[in-house]
Amino acid sequence: MSRQHSNQLSYGPATSTPRFLLHEASRIHACRPRRNISHLHTKLSGACMTNPPTATKTQPSQDQMAMIIGIPHSGRNIDDAALMGCGHWTRAEHAQFADPYLDVLTESLKPMADGLVVQHTSRSLVDTNRCPGDQANDGPCHCDGELHKNAIGLGLMPKRVSTTRLLERHEHEMASRRALFLHSQYHEKMAYEVQKHTNKQILILELHSMPGRSGRELGWCVGNRFGASSAPWMLELVMGAIAKQYPREHVAANSPFAGLYSAWLHGKPEQDVHFLQLEANRQLIGTTPEDVQRHQEKIANILAHIKKEGPRRSPKFNREETPSKGH
Template sequence: MPEKFDRPPSYRERRPIDVLTPNETGSAVIFASPHSGRDYPADLLRNSRLDHHSLRQSEDSYVDLLFDEAPRFGSPLLRALFPRAYVDVNRSREELDPRMFADSVPRSADTRSSRVIAGLGVIPRIVADGQDIYGRKLYYIDARRRLSACYDPYHKALRGLVDEARARFGCAILIDCHSMPSAGGAPFRTGEPPIDFVLGDRFGTSCAPEIIRHAEEILTGFGYQVTRNAPYAGGYVAASYGRPRNGVHALQIEINRALYLDERRIARTDAFEALREHMIELMRRLTGFDVSGLCIPQAAE
């Protein structure tokens, strides 16, 4: 029988998320960084067949630092502190890979999603470069503990921020912030420049067209190459939170890591600060967006 994974004594005490809040909320825009967590739990490091550096290949490294000035503009920034290799909050809670477990997963588990089949479920089986994270199987109780400790607090906080924005402004605009490997920004045709940003709105279903158009105009104005929905259209967060008819808009932003990161060393380059200044201006202009046309009627008291 496979040995159960170690559970550190401080499992429940580990702080899973951080919310940077403004002194006064002045915008319907919410920024979130679900994949930039750098706090690697001891049980992951101890039980993984990979070293710390290899595990970090799955990170959207330092994306949270590109957007940490959000409170200056009246918006919160929600960031996961745990790593994506441990729990991926941009997945359904039910996307569990049965190949990872020595015992059975619940019947409700979505074991056939394309992401699970690829090894990238809510508890990832592989890191971004395709290497297996574990040399032996987990038990389902390991997954349940992680989901309770990490996944649930993240989505509870995100739902709370969305509900608060809707109540205050009549709508909420969620900007889900990610980065992509430079290989993901390869041009579609020979001779074309690489893609710097991919804006994903689930092919027009997760946010109003004027929001993605506004973001695109800002980024192209900086001189960046921008595409929509290819190769990334938006993940679970955009699909499940983006409900424009209900006043909730979700836009995923993917940033080419070559713009700011030495991908081999996972270290910020000298270009990081220039990109950060552009992201500060992006936040300033997104939070200044006129949301009056997006608001849903409020019920009378």
């Protein structure tokens, strides 16, 4: 999404068309019912009240926030590679598309997560963070081409492994159908997790890693599509939580990665559904299971801090209310 403004916050050191794709708007983004506080309004019956009630602040709790974790790009299953037109690639070439081994964090994230959505199919086969229409065969598009990257080899069925190298891929109809099915599985699961918690504030954190050349001097990048997929206060909260655990690392907002299709689809801050794309520099988090596992405690602490502070920071829950007489 091209925008002239940005939240440049930073912290320095210290079927062919799946059912879901046809109905996603009505299934994912149902409006939350308004909280009924009419019983809190004071009723005056002519005479002035000699002792008006004292305003009290609601007491937010962690139960008011649902945290959903997505890990879309760490899968290693390439069983469908031949069907999807890339069976002739080497295993090493398939691995070049991945955010390596972030899925080993799954068990350590479970205590804090109200939902976990992990894509086990390799990103080399299908990139779930792309519009379904972002392909040579022109699948069902929902973004009017705004988010498409297939022209540079980074579409729904990616081909580019470096800035100068495109792999040969056969993007036939059967490959497209399978890609759409796998893509819909991930987003249906994400939508299901959101739907389970529509009575709460929802934060979706999608975990990615970025190559060192993209991250430059950054430790982390947090993207909210320049305010379109989460409220600014949520972005600040998450960046602060990361900076607390990684005080020597620079944490940036929306550059070099602001979030793409998943953030565009699922982030609805006006409905209290916030989506943030978290990118860890691979030079920091590592590229082997052992490297990534060393960050389990810090990442768990980040999530715990967010879940504790989220309801407290939320304008929706953290406000003053005046009780009615007799309460």
